[in-house]
Amino acid sequence: MTSKILTYKQLELANALERARDQRVFVVVDAKVKNMLPQWLQFAPDVFWLNQPEEQKNLDVYAEATSFFLKQGILRGHTILGIGGGATTDFAGFIAATLHRGVRWIAVPTTLMGMVDAAIGGKTALNTAAGKNLLGAFHEPEEVWLCSDFLKTLTSHDLQSGKGEILKYGLLNKDIFDTIMAPKFVMEDLILQCARYKLDVVSRDxxxxxxxxxxxxxxxxxxxFEHVLRIPHGLAVTMGIKYLFKAFEQKMGLSAFDELFQKLDMDDEKTDIAHYKRLDRPAFWSALGHDKKRTTEGLNLVLLDKVGSPRLQSTPIPQIKSRLEALSDFKG
Ligand SMILES: NC(=O)c1ccc[n+]([C@@H]2O[C@H](COP(=O)([O-])OP(=O)(O)OC[C@H]3O[C@@H](n4cnc5c(N)ncnc54)[C@H](O)[C@@H]3O)[C@@H](O)[C@H]2O)c1
Incomplete structure (x- = not known):
């Protein structure tokens, strides 16, 4: 199954929610977007609210939410709506993947990160004490409802984080690169293009x-970077791309990165190691060594010969370390 992506303005979203109510839905919502939702939803009994989604994306709160929905009478034929950023849709999707061995769900992402990445592709997850996203299931939402009006209240930090993933798509796909580099782009169109691109890749794999x-x-x-500096995911990915390209002398990749970075109006200093008082290097190397995608040969790095032409390169961790340490701004 491939999700259907629908785009809405705020009023249309209210109408779609109203239609969903008629069919009885069970909702997981990030409390931060409460005021942007229709009144009936703010007071509906079948809603499970998350006040701190990333902290609550765990087994304890999962047990609470699933008991709540079961008490409210959720059946296999019902639908779960997840309304919020990536932490909320990961959590709602995991509930949908597991309750009654899988119920339908709809993702309504409210952050830029969610719209272009987290709500697309069916990876659902919970964090555990041992690490982020270690419990999970593949369970695609039936529909993804994109409503860019949610972005109006997002902090610049969270906007920047979403732009990090958009920059990544610009490197992986030449059409997205061209859209961003055109004299003017419309953010809504770019979001849809990125979401469709990810969906297309996921539909094949x-x-x-x-x-x-x-x-x-x-x-x-x-x-x-995310683990050691405690910075938002997309910001960390932006740093990850920059230092990867520097360490592996990806000259074309670096110049495309710089062009996209400027055009997307991204925040220069927050993606530079020098901005952070101290990067705990032993903790950084340890986190790299514990990457959940490592193989016996090392880590599968994604390198870029040119925009739109990525390739995988299995690289031993000591080699990654020595290349990074050779950079003047990474010594330690
Ligand atoms: N499943 C996937 O494929 C996938 C991909 C990327 C990231 N993720 C997951 O997504 C999460 C990161 O996503 P995120 O950055 O959206 O995090 P998030 O859900 O924690 O949201 C970031 C912050 O924005 C707030 N927020 C949400 N919508 C808002 C709005 N409209 N206005 C103001 N504030 C709002 C949230 O309460 C939170 O404080 C992580 O848990 C990560 O593991 C999943």
Whole structure:
């Protein structure tokens, strides 16, 4: 199954939610978007609210939410709606994947990260004490409802994070690169183009055994930056791409990165190691060594010969380390 992507303005979204109510839906919502939802939903009994989605994306809250929905009478034929950023849709999707061995769900992403990435592609997850997203299931939402009006209240930090994933798509796909580099682009159109691109890749490789791996560009170093610096995912991915290209002397990749970075109006200093008082390097190397995608040979890095032509390169961790340490801004 491939998800259907629908785009809505705020009023149309309200109408779609109203129609969903008539068919009885069970909803998981990020409390931060409460005021942007129709009144009936704000007071509906079948809603499970998340106040701190990333902190609550765990087994304890999963147990709470599933008991709540079961008490409310959820059946296999019902639908779950997940309304929020990536943490909320990961959580709602995991509930949908597991309750009654799988019920339908609809993702309504409210962050830029969610719209272009997290809500697309059916990876659902919970965090555990041992690490992020270690429990999960592939369970695609039947529909993804994109409503860019949600972006109006997003912090610049979270906008920047979503732009990090958009920049990644610009490197992986020449059409997206051209859209961004055109004299003017419309954000809504760019979001839809990115979402469709990811959906297209996923439709050929849902279970991540082939070309979906390219979507991991920048994520290997990015996850280590995210873990050690405690910065938003997309910001860490941006850093991951930049330092990967520097370390592996990807000159064409670096110049495309710079062009996209400027055109997307991204924040220069927050993607530079020098901005952070101290990068705990031992913790960084340890996080890299614990990457969940490592193989006995090392890590599968995504490199780029030119825009739109990614390739995988299995690289031993000591080689990645020595290349990074050779950079003047990565010594330690
Ligand atoms: N499943 C996937 O394929 C996939 C891909 C990428 C990331 N992820 C997951 O997504 C999460 C990161 O996504 P995220 O950046 O959206 O995180 P998030 O869901 O934590 O949202 C970021 C912040 O924005 C707030 N927020 C949400 N919508 C808002 C709005 N419209 N206005 C103002 N504030 C709003 C949230 O409450 C939160 O504080 C991580 O848990 C990551 O593991 C999943």
């Amino acid at each position: 849902l279970k991540d055994n082939g070309e979906r791996a390219y979507l991991n560009l920048g994520h290997t170093l990015g996850h280590a």
